[in-house]
Amino acid sequence: MNCEQSQNLFDAYLDNSLTGTLATEFGAHQLACSHCRRDLALLEVAGHVVASDNEAPLLDDEFTSRLVECATDGPAKRPLKFSRALWVGLPAAMAACLTMIVWFGGDDASNESDPENSGPRVLGVEDEVRTNEELLENVLEALSVDPNNEELKDLADKLRAKSEKIIGDTRDGASLLQDYSEDAIKELVGSVSKKSHSRPANSVGENGSQDDAMQDQKNGSSDSRAVKPPTEEL
Amino acid sequence: MDVKKSQDGTAPMDRSEELRLVQKAKRRDAEAMRALIDAHKQRLFAFVWRMHRNHHDAEEICQDAFLKAFAALDSFNPDYRFSTWLFTIAYRVTLNTLRKKRAVSGEMDWTRCASSEPDAEHEYAASEEANRLKEMIWQSVDKLSPAQRATVLLFYKQQMGCQEIATILETPVATVKSHLHRARAKLKDLLSPVLEEMSGSQRILGELAG
Structure with a gap:
């Protein structure tokens, strides 16, 4: 051979x-x-x-679950790979964040309307931010009545910082407001409201409606700018 | 070498058990589907990944293959193994994807580097030259045509016979044998010069042969 x-x-x-x-x-x-x-x-x-090749990466545990869910739900639903889900999910998350920023930063009127009918209430986190904004608004209002109140200034700074942080990282939002004593804020703002009634009418501020707001607050009005615990809104 | 053991260590599924699961999966039984997926997913993925060399593409092809298989279970022929049917679908999807991407070979997936863990094969292929030859072998496999590469992977890695490979590739058995013959000839042509350059080729081959 x-x-x-x-x-x-x-x-x-x-x-x-x-x-x-x-x-x-x-x-x-x-x-x-x-x-x-x-x-x-x-x-x-x-x-x-x-x-003897064993270099192929192992499939993650979610692979089976995703497939089973998809296969049992019918052919119309197709599982998204993680990477693709990221590509789809990330823009959606960014859009949601933008919506929140526009919602809370652009239109004061929306804060004055009924929260149940004023627009979409997408997430609990969003509600927390909104409540935080309302708290800040009320504190600023009280601060305009009593501009030398150091405690109010400090509180306003903290609330501003919290609002920015919540927008920066929505996952922290749910827990941030719990750091505050809402009763303390109420009491503080309420005490300023009482002061405002003892002041002359022309010293209220640039906005003539502020007296009305404070009066409503004193009278327990349901105006959305009044300080309310976040849970009422949720 | 334990040739019948799959990559993830799962033993091949018993035929009657497989048929029972297929019958249940036809009725959209989630647990049966889960069992079938778990029994075959890693073998299928290893095959598709070696064909594609891209983790995400390979995962997507596997998903497609499973979903198509489940959607068409009514047409499943119980004379064949479920794995044969699954590989047939996966191979078809792989070919279509390769054609679309016009990337038959050479696309490196770096995720495999991170996922490699020391094991027996790596230990005996410890020398630098042996590792180099091993790398050259895979590079040569990547240079084979898709049909030749699939044949080599199914024959050696999946331990399938020519008849089963012919079913998966939807070609006559003679064509499979031809693919195998040409693949070996090409591997020999590509690897011989590499081996010539290496000193102590017998020792290197001995290391890789275990």
Whole structure:
């Protein structure tokens, strides 16, 4: 057997289909020919490397759950890969954040309307931010009545910082307001309201409606600018 | 070498159990589907990932394959293994994706580097030259045509016979044998010069052969 004949039998040998005299002759040639022996060994090693391959990444545990959910819900629903979900989800999350910023930062009138009918109430977090804004608004209102009140100034600064932080990271929003004593804020703003009634009418401020607001607050009005616990709004 | 053990260590599913699960999956039984997915997902993914060399594409192809398989369970022929049917669908989707991307080979997926963990195979292939040859072997496999590469992967990695591979590739058995023959010839042509350059080739081959 020569090298060409030997190499033509490589497939049969590797597939374990070489038998009889041919197998014996093939084996004899391999013993005598280092070139064929090396080529055959190379192919055997290549097969072994492929067979023992374990470099493929493992699928995450969510793969099965996503597929089962999709398969049982019908063909219309297709599972999103994480990366694709990120591409879809991230813009959606950004849009939601923008909506929140526009909602709370752009239109004061929305704060004066009935929260149940004033627009979409998407998330609990959003409500927390809104309540925080309302608290800040009330504190600022009280501060305009009593501009030298250091406690009110400090509280206003804290509320501003909290509002910015909540917008920056909505996940923190739900817990931030719990750091404040709403009763303390009520009491503080209420005490300023009482002061405002003892002042002359022309010293109320630039906005002539402020007296009305404070009066409403004193009288327990349901005006949305009045300080209310966040839970009432939720 | 334990050739019948799949990559994630799961043993091949018993035929009667497989058929029972398929029957239940036809009725949209979630647990049966879960069992079928868990039994085959890693093997299928390993195959598709080696064809594509891209984690996300491979995962998506696997998803498509499973969903198509479940959606068409009524047409499943119980004479075949579920895995054969699944691989057939996956191979078809893989080919379509490769054609669309016009990226038959060479797309490196770096996630595989991070996921590699030391194990027995890595230990015996410890020498630098042996690792280099191993890398060259995979690079050579990537240079095969999709049909040749699929044949090599199914034959060696998935331990399938030519008949089963022919079913998956939807070609005659003779064509599968031809793919295998040509793939080996090409591997030999590509790897022989590499081996020539290495000193102590017998030792290196011995290391990789285990």
